[in-house]
Amino acid sequence: MVKKEKEGEDGSHDEENDRFGLIDFNNKVVADIKYKKILPFTGVEGSGSREWGNFQELISFEKNINKYTVAVDENDKVVLIDKNGNTSDINVEMTESNLEDGRVICLYQDKTYIKTIKSLDSIDSIIYDLDSNLITEKAAGGSSHMGGFYNGYCITYDEKGTNLIDINGKVIYSKTIEQDMGFKVYPVDEKGLFTITYYSDEDVVKSEIVDLNGTVIYTSDSDSEIEAFGNGFFRQHNDRGYAVYKVAAE
Numbered sequence: 335m336v337k338k339e340k341e342g343e344d345g346s347h348d349e350e351n352d353r354f355g356l357i358d359f360n361n362k363v364v365a366d367i368k369y370k371k372i373l374p375f376t377g378v379e380g381s382g383s384r385e386w387g388n389f390q391e392l393i394s395f396e397k398n399i400n401k402y403t404v405a406v407d408e409n410d411k412v413v414l415i416d417k418n419g420n421t422s423d424i425n426v427e428m429t430e431s432n433l434e435d436g437r438v439i440c441l442y443q444d445k446t447y448i449k450t451i452k453s454l455d456s457i458d459s460i461i462y463d464l465d466s467n468l469i470t471e472k473a474a475g476g477s478s479h480m481g482g483f484y485n486g487y488c489i490t491y492d493e494k495g496t497n498l499i500d501i502n503g504k505v506i507y508s509k510t511i512e513q514d515m516g517f518k519v520y521p522v523d524e525k526g527l528f529t530i531t532y533y534s535d536e537d538v539v540k541s542e543i544v545d546l547n548g549t550v551i552y553t554s555d556s557d558s559e560i561e562a563f564g565n566g567f568f569r570q571h572n573d574r575g576y577a578v579y580k581v582a583a584e
Contacts, residue, residue, distance in 0.1 A: 352370070353367050353368050353369060353370065354367060354369050354370070354371060354372045354405075355367030355368065355369060355372065356372060356374065356375070356403070356415075356419070363419070364417065364418070364419045365403075365405065365415050365419040366419065368407075368408070369405040369406055369407060370405075370406040370407070370408070370410070370430070371405060371406040371430055371433055372403065372404070372405035372406070372415075373403050373404055373405070373433055373438065373439070374403065375399050375400050375402075375403045375417065376390060376393055376399070376400070376437075377400050377403065377404075377437050377438055377439035377440045377482070378390050378393065378436065378437040378438070378482070379433070379434060389436075389437070389480065389484055389520075389521045389562075391563050391564045392484050392485065392521055392522070392523045392524065392562060392563075392564050393437075393484060393485065393524075393564075394485075394524050394564075394565075399417075399441075400439055400440060400441040400446065401416060401417065401441055401446055402414045402415060402416055402417075402422060402439060402446055403415050403439060404426060404428065404433060404438060404439055406430045406433065407421075410430060412426050412428040412429065412430065412432070412433070413426065414426055424464060426448060426450075427450055428448070428450040429450075429451075432449075432450050432451055435449075435451065435459070435475055435481060436449065436459075436474065436475065436480055436481035436482040437449065437481070437482030437483060437484060438450070438482060440482060440483045442483065442486055442501045443501070445463050445464070445465075445501075446463060446464045447461055447462070447463050447464075447469065447483060447501065448461065448462055448463070448464070449461045449473060449475075449481055449482045449483075451475050452471060452475070458471060458472050458473065458474075458475055458491065459473040459474065459475030459481045459482075460473065461473050461482070461483070461488065469488075469499075469501070469502075469503045470488065470490050470499060470503055472490040472491050472492055473488055473489070473490055474488075474489040474490065474491065480520060480521055483501060484521035484522055484523075485521075485522050485523060485524055485526070486500060486501055486522075487499065487500060487506060487521070487522040487546070489519055489520075489521065494508070494510055494511065495508060495509050495510040495511045496508070496509045496517075496518075496519045497509075498519070498522065498528070498546070506546055507544075507546060507548055509530065512532075514534075515532050515533060515534050515539060515540075516532070516533040516534075517530055517531060517532045517533065518530065518531050518533075520562060521562075522546070523562050523564050523565065523566065524564060524565050524566075525565060525566040525581065526545055526546045527543055527544070527545055527551065527562070527566055527581055528543075528544055528562065529541060529542065529543055529544070529559070529560045529561070529562055529568065530542045530544055531559040531560070537557060538556070538557050538558060538559050539555070539557070540553065540554065540555055541553070541554045541556065541558075541559045541560040541570070542554075542560075543560060543568060543579070543581060551581055552579065552581070554570060556570060556572070558570050558571040558572065560579070566580055566581040566582070567579070567580050568580075568581070
């Protein structure tokens with residue numbers, strides 16, 4: 335199902351009055367084109383795979399169709415919409431800006447998970463399921479756009495560093511804060527691989543491709559970070575354009 339924008343009667347584009355809905359691949363309307371904002375049933379807005387991206391390309395579309403998506407209605411309320419276009423009575427404590435912050439809704443093992451910001455002045459997000467079970471209060475959020483579950487794993491932060499947790503909140507991988515350089519851990523792809531970029535001040539000094547066991551598969555000392563674009567494929571900018579890497583199972 336894909337997002338559809340409603341144009342003005344004269345075909346013009348007026349952002350203030352934009353309205354969105356969802357259609358399937360047979361061009362059938364699934365959710366009426368009446369919402370101020372709406373996400374596809376993958377639960378994440380499409381964008382790039384670097385810091386400001388939302389990492390949609392790391393999700394296998396066929397395997398990540400949710401029971402629900404989220405939309406902003408005429409009253410600026412965030413609502414749940416099912417695959418038949420019906421609005422759910424379940425209350426979602428989320429604001430419009432949350433819809434741009436990573437993967438805000440997902441489905442694993444027939445259970446729906448919601449991500450929303452902890453508070454307006456916090457960089458952390460909370461994730462809970464629709465049975466009101468809290469999974470984490472420390473999910474990546476704010477301006478990072480990396481928060482939420484990608485392929486069953488979510489980035490969280492604590493006083494010691496960065497973690498990857500599974501859908502039960504169990505820590506699968508931890509990266510401790512280093513004194514001499516900063517780092518960012520990026521979301522997990524379909525093959526269970528992710529990247530870590532290291533910084534000195536704001537300059538990239540090293541990048542790694544890592545698996546869920548913590549094994550470093552590949553290391554680069556280039557000043558360009560390695561970007562994931564799904565299914566074990568990665569790219570890195572160089573003087574001639576981009577180098578593309580594929581990590582194959584042994």
